[in-house]
Amino acid sequence: MAAEPGLWSGRLALGWLIGGEWRFHPGRFLLTAVAIAVGVALGFAVHLINGSALASFDGAVRGVGGGAELSVRATSPLGFDEHLYPRVARAVGVRDASPVVKLDARIGTARLTLLGLDVIRAAAVTPALIGIAPERGNDTMFAEDAVFLSRAALAQAGTRIGARVTVTANGRSVPLRIAGTLPGAGDTASLAVIDIAAAQWRFGRLGKLDRIDLAVSDRAAAEAALANLPDASLSAAEAQNAQGDALSRAYRVNLDMLALVALLTGGFLVYSAQSLSVARRQRAFALLRTLGMPRGGVVAAVAVEGLAIGVVGAGVGLAAGYAMAWAALHWFGGDLGAGYFGGGTVRLAFQPGAAFGFFALGLAAAALGSAIPARLAARAAPAAALKNAGDVLDPRARVAWWPAAVLLVVGGAVTLLPPVGGLPLFGFTGMALLLAGGVAGVPWFARVLLTPLARRSGASVPRRLAIRHLHGAPNDAATALCGIVASTALMIAMATMITSFRGAVDDWLGQVLGADLYLRTNAGAVFDPAAQARLAATPGVARAAFSRQLPLTIAPDRPPITLIARPEQGTRDPLRVLIAPAVPLPPGARPVWVSEPAQRLYGWNPGDSLTLPIGGGARFTVAGVWRDYGRQTGAVLVDAQDYQRLTGDTGRDELAAMLRPGADAGAVTAAIQARLPADLRDQVEITRPATLRRFALTLFDRSFAVTYLLEAIAILVGLAGVAATISAQTMAREREFGMLRHLGLTRRQLTAMLATEGALVGLTGALAGIALGLVLAQVLIHVINPQSFNFTMSTRIPLGTLAAVAAALSGAAAATAILAGRRATARGAVQSVREDW
């Protein structure tokens, strides 16, 4: 498209116009730039933190994997029979195979991954996992007490080469000597490597392997040959990275979206400020058009201002975002407290692509915020604008409702579309459209809300003036309110979703924590049958339900689900909170109860038959679906006897104990501790349900803490926008106030009028924001949450929050209007009515 003639030649005039505005209103320029900066900073910081955490997680996964292209991995921590090794090693397409024992271990409080390797085979397949000892010429690599630690593990354990440490894994504690380091393990993997025979023997894994790393000559052939393996599956290195990505992706995307809310609010603030600025300069633009500036010159002036706001805001935002990300990683960790990445070391990595993206988003928000005011400015007829002096208000003018209605209907329809790649992209698109529709509907909403008040004649003069002004000029109110309506709506939506989620989790915890005491082992330790019998016979214990919980890999590129083996208790099982009636099973069918997330992720419905990778692959029939808010990646519940028959595993790692009536929980706890085998005592946690419930809710609140922070910032930006806009609108009415004072209104009456106006504007914004927020909450609860986290719940409305928001907004708007009004009425009435051009 050719540029409008004269636009370029008029650049000097354009420069004067823009420069003059900034010199006269630097505060307006800075405030809008700060609003964009806050949005960009939050978005960039959250993205950097998530990206850095994921990169570190990938680094750790790569470190533990040792760079093997393909691996045969056990589907559960029970491992697979080592007799599988020769079959794998001789498979077509496999050049070499390195057997691995892999255990979760700890040294003191430092958690790490312990690998047992056949050094000869590992040297050919995963040389990065081979340790290097400072002393040469001996057989350190093969010494049964030698352990090699990665740099991260050494740092976390606070130890050094040559020191002796106790390594605890699989319920055994073994003293080992740190013989050297693992330079190939990277910086983030917390890893320990010992000889495979020592691992099997000293950590109770005789006859078992957890992984076989492969070097392949023909990958396709190897994949075909190793497609079906008992209790194991073939997995590529990239699938392991995908697991971490899949685990946290929904959380990261949701956090990104939330951070963008602040940017959206900033965009609305730019719109408010630019609209006001354009309205104020209407006659200036008209003059320039009359003097020969092309229509495009006016658009260019407003657009250049918007772009300059965007460039400054986005630039400052990127710098602030980087600093915020550094501080957040330093103080809160890579997953911002949500617990996805296990608290490993995370290094902040600058991401140029993301920086460019967020800079562009900041620029786009500022440019789009300026686009509508620019168009309106250019559309005004210059001669009329010069004559009317901006007083074009017509209180009889109808307020269009249909653009808002169209956006709301389309937005609602879009939310019904299915997820894309497991992400609720249509849900977010629908929310954005609903938000735009809600904001577009504010003038209509204000008119409808104020019509009954405007018809009443009994109010005082100041109140009547206030109501008539807002009723006649609902677009003014909407300009002031668009930012705060958007941020309030999203805050209310998030608050409603979190209240609903928390309430549902709380109720669910009340249902599932039916026992009086809970015991749980860690570091792979288990209660053997003898220990189980001894604990069940503890005085004061009426009933003891032992269970086994294992991560179980269903698909190599997805996070494992949790297999829970418990004694069949029928409907008495408190864990089995069914969300649909149980179905009768065919005779001889082996029942499995799937959690709601497992049902949504894997499509397992009641009556379906499925194969779980235990006992060489066992068929189960889905008997029912139970509610589970504890395991986002899915869980299945099987009868302990079935589990034991299939796996031969008699160990149990959890105990739920019901006490006899009148039994003292403290005394029973002491008795249980006394009955624990000596080597288990420091590996068992005993907790009461109230503690577990509190802990679970604390974890819940921690994972949403960042959400609250982001919401609060968006609200503050929105409030700043309301304050700035109301202040500017009030100051622009100085002549009106002067005229009213000529007519006999006192300063006190003017202040009362402005306070009423401010409170009404704030209340309108709060009510619009709350109404819109409750609609958006339904999208979060019934679309985003199930599609992101696979949980469903019913709505609970946070009435206290709603009341507080309405009161805070009305109060803040009224206070702003009063303060601005004091300034606007400070000049004498005579001076105020004087033409100030």
Added chain:
Amino acid sequence: MTLPRLDVRAVGKSVPGPRRLFAGLDLAVQGGELVAILGESGVGKSTLLNILAGLDDADEGTVAIEGITLGPLDEAARTRLRRERIGFVFQAFHILPYLTLAQNVALPLALVSSDARAAQTRAEAMLEAVGLGGRGGGYARDLSGGELQRVAIARALVHAPALILADEPTGNLDPETAARVLALFGSAVRERGAAGVIVTHSDATAAIADRVLTLTAEGLVERRGR
């Protein structure tokens, strides 16, 4: 025969209603000539001025400035014509408060050239010519109404336009100041050989013109010559 700077032929205009404002309006203004158009409020004086400036369209007839007919021109061409060949003086002065007085005067130059220094120099010279020499660095708030209108006159003349249109140029001024401003305006227009059109409802304002015409629904009626 010299081509008139402004040549208006058989121009008519109605407003929504529909109400006929005027019809069959003819007017020719030569360079160095100042014409005043009188009329009651609502008779269409400002509408006529807008038509002459290319800001509004006539329903019938033609308007030509230096031989260029406005009717066939698109908005861009009319804008260019206004920028280069027309100067404006308004009742409300319209001096932008955030530009210096020199910048205000130089605006028409700044719309066609990026040479800020040259524009500034010409603006200062123009301010000197209207009796405000050395005040170019000041702002609108430092000036009285009469001084503001003198700045507006300087702005209207700075780019040597062919036609100067003035809409109630002394409507916001007291009679004494108005007389001084009008005298300045008249001599400035004549000295520079521009064609000037003033619309006003004030006989005193019209008195400075070479010709005084009254706008009626039937067109322009000449009152007296000078």
